[in-house]
Amino acid sequence: MLHRRWLILAVLFAARTVIAYQFQSVAAASFALLQDGVLDFAGLGLLIGCHMLPGIALALPGGVLAHRFGGKPIVLAGLGLMALGGVMMTSLSTGALFAGRIVSGAGAALLNVVLTRMVTDWFVGREMVAAFGIFVASWPLGIAIALVTLPALALAQGWASVALASALASVAALILVQAFYTDPPTATPIHAPRQTTIGATVPAREYGLAAAAGLIWGLYNVSLVIFVSAAPDIFLANGYRVDTAGLITSILGWVLVMVLPAGGLIAQRVGRPTAFSVASLVMIAGAALALALTSQTIASLLILAVIFGLPAGLLLSLPGELLSAEARSSGMGVFYLSFYLAMTGLPVVAGILREATDTPSSPILFGAGTALLAALGMLLIGRYRTRTTP
Template sequence: MADIGILIGIYFAPGVLLAFPGGAMGRRYGDKATVLAAILAMLAGELLMASSSAWTVQIAGRLIAGTGGILLSVLMTKMVADWFTGREIATAMAIFVNSWPVGIAISLMLLPWIATRYGLPLVNLAVGAWILIGLGLMAFFYRAPEAAVSLEGERGSVTSETVYAVIAASSIWCLYNLGLVMIFSFGPTMLVERGWSMAAAGSTISIVLWLTAISVPIGGFLADLTKRGEAIIVAGCIGFALLTLLLSRSGQVLPAVIAVGAVCGLPAGAIMSLPARVLEPRTRAIGMGIFYTVFYAGSPVGSAIGGRLSTPLGSASAALDFGAVLLLACPAILWLFRRIVAGQNRAALPST
């Protein structure tokens, strides 16, 4: 189990160092070309892991694949913003980020069966096949909007106010995701502490994941339909926090789990649309690099704090309570984000 945790951590380790330069690479070499290179890196990492079960090979493969995955996240978020800023941006971002839980859910269904029937190397090859499909889709079907093509390679200046706004938006995204991580990481352990079997605890908490795949796009659609994305962020994060506290204390676990899953995904699309409000097309690539640098730097710290809180307090429910506190901080940071944006707008007005 410890080795699995190390391999998972190694996959995300390049994020802190590569998210910011990844945005710069996209601006210099073009988004599509950089994404294709990122997908090839992911494929190379998977094939390397399939070639040998040696620990050093597994670590090297995870690092290579993780490097590609980080670049993919940074630049494809920017590419979605290029297409949908000023239109259904929250819905588009919700569908985009929803690929993460949906992909995990599909993997949890298929990969264990492949591993049991054919062995672990075939798992890597199966993942590699999915990566090849993504490579083909990107290579042959994606085209950038004309406005983005005309700006490729151009440099834009990022003001200090823009950096502050992007950091605030990324902090909201980081804390929101940590709230989810506390559920997935410590929810099963909490139920085991109450006497549940590990299998029953894991399958029950997984309901949150399945419902999140539904609530995320619904939240994005509502944000665009009502034009009240900030209200959905505030209501969604507060509701998610209160339901998390309920889950950590209630004996009615299944209704609480269903309620968490139905609510927790609602703010995701609106949160991810925040950077597009302050980033111009010329600064979008470098801005998303800043966004993901903060996210990848903060996520492991928050996860470690949640684990450390559970140890002295003697219960995994402490980690869920910690996640609820992080979620309640999101509306406060959103207020700060609004203040920064308002200051930018006032500065942009012509003086009379």
């Protein structure tokens, strides 16, 4: 059983990596869409954000669907939607691009809600911190793989090959989950009686705190999305080739894969979670400013990558620290709803700024601002945190 759980984690890790890979496909090969005149920068930002749009509708009911039908069928359905959306996006029609992005985003939203619960079911107890430290690294890994592979693919074969690659990756993950995932012996039965989690006994303040935590997590992730989406533009402006710019930007993802598992352990040793989170977020903003405003772009990107992984575990642990046991199920839905709202709208603002200023550094500066807002949010809700996650 011990070896089985790590195999399960590897399968779930692969599924979440594919989400990031498909999400980053638009930004990684954005030049193909811009050069063909299909989209402008504002439209590109909207297309990136559309991947998160279905999460607004699915964050709350996603857990209910998994409770009713079981986690594995929902994951398989989500990966199927991601594959379908990727195929739809092989067309250069604007309508097909946006429709496919929304379909694949719906599949990703189902996965995001359910995969976390699956990891929890298998690793409840002392190994959970280590498991989640590994699991969260799947996102930057998927982004890094996309940045390394997709620009060259788009240069050689065009946009359709990029969209098809993301669809095939989704199919491969679907096969892995179908072949290897099983529920742990202690998992809640699929047809267990549904419990009511929203009631008058839960203070409204807890849902407000959950929404604030989701916004902070969203601001943090928006800054990452902006950095990896806009950094190639910075390097292109400095004379690098398209494929080289993507390769250099992938440093951010590769370093995060190593830093994220260690970040939570470092934070635990420090013992002051709010101060550690705020300091890390402020340093992230500083490194982003250096990337945008100085000539030391590669060094700034490397420093940004090292710092960025430090607060992730603390930020993702916020719901468990802010919500009581009776509010946790419904509160997590509120948390993800707030997260998806931020992830949908803010990349559009970054795209509008890029279009209005015609300056490659403007989205990076906006990303620095979102990191600072996350730091402010941590200061405001820090006093509500518990010392340990229940």
